[in-house]
Amino acid sequence: MRPDIPALLHDVFGFPAFRGVQEQVVGRIMEGRPTLAIMPTGAGKSLCYQLPAVALDGCCVVVSPLIALMHDQLRAAQAVGIRAASLTSVDADWRETQDRLRGGDLDLLYVAPERASGEGFRSLLRSARVALFAIDEAHCVSEWGHDFRPDYRLLRPLLDEFPDVPRLALTATADAHTREDILVQLGIPRDGMVIAGFDRPNIRYAVHARDGLPRQLADLVAASPGPGIVYAQTRAATEKLAEGLERTGRPVRIYHAGLEPQQRAANQAAFIASEDMVMVATIAFGMGIDKPDVRFVAHAGLPKSIEGYYQESGRAGRDGEPAAAHLFWGAEDFARARQRIGELEPTRQQGERARIAALGALVETGTCRRAILLRHFGESPPATCGNCDNCLAPPDSIDATETARKYLSA
Ligand code: ADP
Ligand code: MG
Secondary structure (H helix, E strand, C coil): CCCCHHHHHHHCCCCCCCCCCHHHHHHHHHCCCCEEEECCCCCCHHHHHHHHHHHCCCEEEEECCCHHHHHHHHHHHHHCCCCEEEECCCCCCHHHHHHHHHCCCCCEEEECHHHHCCHHHHHHHHCCCEEEEEECCHHHHCCCCCCCCHHHHHHHHHHHHCCCCCEEEEECCCCHHHHHHHHHHHCCCHHHEEECCCCCCCEEEEEEECCCHHHHHHHHHHHCCCCEEEECCCHHHHHHHHHHHHCCCCCEEEECCCCCHHHHHHHHHHHHHCCCCEEEECCCCCCCCCCCCCCEEEEECCCCCHHHHHHHHCCCCCCCCCEEEEEEECHHHHHHHHHHHHCCCHHHHHHHHHHHHHHHHHHHCCCCHHHHHHHHCCCCCCCCCCCEHHHHCCCCCCCCCHHHHHHHCC
């Protein structure tokens, strides 16, 4: 009997409808076609394999790079009644999980790439029925990607040993090089690529030359009601900028990896509950945090990559209401980036240079910022968006950019 997909979507996951390309991706998997799904953070990638995992006969093996991510997803899946387990170093119930897998009693099994690519796991799968391989955060397979994980490269023999099992690679962040790499490394044909729209039309993008950052940030905060996040580049900068912002009278908290876990959790909880708090944080803050009413995100310095910028600024306005993304940069940011690149292994340098050049194009442009962002993700946006600084007030000439250009030309 053919599974009733809309009924499963509703009854198991509680969603009235698919969002965006989910339907297309799930449809392809149900037909057994290999697929690379490129969908922004929050677009609902997990459903693209969890629903087929429930609908198909057999277990869906999910390769995921972080134990914390796996366990979050595991809990969420189990909460809606999906038979799910993981095999990681911190799981105590390996024997039971293996028995359940062999006995056809699992819909979803999460494993890390180093486990998935090992011989022991392969022979375990030979004694089970596998319905789907889902490779989450698939950009990790590429040296061009921002989180290269060599173990992802060892997955191919596993996938190829089960040629009849469909494979689904998922990522939020893949420029053209990374995409190509994912397709080649994981053996997915070019026409298997499904790309979701990346535009966040309610976010207004603005870029500012840094010129007395504490004052600029204080002005911004004074003019921006509602919860906001300020991303600083170092722990020390986080504390210093927060100190300055406290004088504006707004509630301010900080978040970085150097705080006691309890303090971090308390600050995060306070931010999530607040309607006007400013969180000054390193990029350690935000992953997996669901606060739909963040009204502004400010970067107090150059982000690490366009992908990072898109993801971090994308935490603004999840509720669809107007929100803003501000980026403050200076030529020193590029100088520092170039120095950092110089210290890397030569094989990593090319990718990093390209990343910095893409950021240069974003901050230097006198044309639509949104168009630059969207083109980076392979879209063909209109030349003007009407909702970024350059579209709202076209600059007369490009001036303050010569310094940056000098730093960029290596
Ligand atoms: P991603 O991995 O792409 O960042 P997730 O899979 O974590 O996104 O999903 C993001 C959020 O969207 C989750 O809270 C999920 O429950 C929700 N979601 C997913 N699909 C749908 C849908 N079709 N309708 C409504 N909400 C959805
Ligand atoms: Mg995800």
